[in-house]
Amino acid sequence: MIFIGEKINGMFSSVRKAIDERDSKFILKLAESQLEAGAKYLDVNVGASDTQEEDMKWIVTELHQLPEVQLAIDTPNPSVMETGLKLCKNRPILNSTSAETEKSTNMLPLAAKYGAQLIALTIGDSGIPSGAEERVALAAAIIAAANDYGIKTEDVYIDPVLLPIRAAQGNPLEVLQAIPFIKELDIPAPKTVVGLSNISQRCKSRSLINRAFLAIAIYVGLDAAIADVLDVELTQLTAATKIALNQDIYCDSFLHGINKLNK
Ligand code: THG
Numbered sequence: 001m002i003f004i005g006e007k008i009n010g011m012f013s014s015v016r017k018a019i020d021e022r023d024s025k026f027i028l029k030l031a032e033s034q035l036e037a038g039a040k041y042l043d044v045n046v047g048a049s050d051t052q053e054e055d056m057k058w059i060v061t062e063l064h065q066l067p068e069v070q071l072a073i074d075t076p077n078p079s080v081m082e083t084g085l086k087l088c089k090n091r092p093i094l095n096s097t098s099a100e101t102e103k104s105t106n107m108l109p110l111a112a113k114y115g116a117q118l119i120a121l122t123i124g125d126s127g128i129p130s131g132a133e134e135r136v137a138l139a140a141a142i143i144a145a146a147n148d149y150g151i152k153t154e155d156v157y158i159d160p161v162l163l164p165i166r167a168a169q170g171n172p173l174e175v176l177q178a179i180p181f182i183k184e185l186d187i188p189a190p191k192t193v194v195g196l197s198n199i200s201q202r203c204k205s206r207s208l209i210n211r212a213f214l215a216i217a218i219y220v221g222l223d224a225a226i227a228d229v230l231d232v233e234l235t236q237l238t239a240a241t242k243i244a245l246n247q248d249i250y251c252d253s254f255l256h257g258i259n260k261l262n263k
Contacts, residue, residue: 001238002224005034010047024062037229045074060087078106085114098123099138112149119157132177135160153186157193164201193224
C-alpha cells in the first residue's frame with residue numbers, strides 16, 4: 001500500500017492557522033511525523049483562500065527543508081497547481097484532474113510539463129457517477145487522454161471517488177467493485193487511489209470505518225490511499241491484511257510484532 005499522508009490540508013483548523021501564521025515549525029513537524037509513520041508522499045492542500053498562490057509557494061518551499069520529500073499537490077486551481085509543481089525538487093503527483101473537459105485541458109499539460117504522476121478522479125462533465133461501470137468508463141477515457149499527452153498509464157492513479165457513507169450509503173461498494181475493472185484497463189495497469197477518510201466524515205468511530213474499508217480495498221487491489229497515517233493501527237492493518245490474503249510469505253516476524261503490541 002502506498003500511503004499519501006492527508007494531514008497537510010487547510011481543512012484542519014490547526015493547519016489553516018499554521019499556514020496563516022507562516023509557522024514552518026508546525027508544518028515540518030506534521031510532515032516529518034507522517035513520513036516516519038510510513039507516508040511515501042504528502043498531500044498538500046492549502047485550501048481556497050485569496051492567498052492560496054502565496055500559501056502554496058510558501059508551504060512547498062518550507063517542506064523542502066526535508067530534502068527527500070515527495071509531494072502530491074492538491075488543488076483544483078491550475079495556476080496554484082503550476083506554482084506548486086514548479087517548486088517540487090522530487091517527482092511530484094498532480095492531485096487532481098478528472099474526465100471533465102476543462103480539468104483535462106488545464107491539468108494534463110501541467111502533469112506532462114513537470115513530469116508529474118497524476119491522480120485523476122472518475123468525474124465526468126455530468127458529475128460523479130453513481131455506479132461502478134460508469135467509473136470504469138471514465139477511467140478509460142482519462143487514461144486515453146493522459147496517454148495522448150505522453151503520460152504513461154502506470155503513472156496514473158485513478159481515484160473512483162469515495163464519498164462519506166453518511167451521505168451516500170451505496171457509494172463505497174460501487175468504489176470497491178470498480179477497482180478490479182480499472183486495474184484491467186491497460187498493461188501495465190493504472191494505479192488506484194482513494195481519499196480514505198472521506199468515507200467516515202461526520203461519523204462516530206471514524207478510524208474503525210476507515211480500517212474496515214481499507215482491508216476490503218486491499219483485497220480488491222487498491223494501490224494507494226490518501227489517509228491518516230498517524231493512525232498506527234491503520235498502517236499495521238495493511239500488513240495484517242496481507243497475511244490474511246497470503247500475500248506475505250515471511251509473516252512470522254510481523255505476527256510476533258502483533259503479539260507484542262497486543263500485550
Ligand atoms: N481524492 C483525492 N484527493 C483528496 C480526496 C479524495 N484530497 C482531500 C481528501 N479527499 C483527502 N484528505 C482528507 C483530509 C482530511 C479529512 C478527509 C480527507 C477529514 N478532515 C476532518 C473532517 O472533515 O472531519 C477535519 C477535522 C478537523 O478540522 O480537524 O476528515 O477523495 N484525489
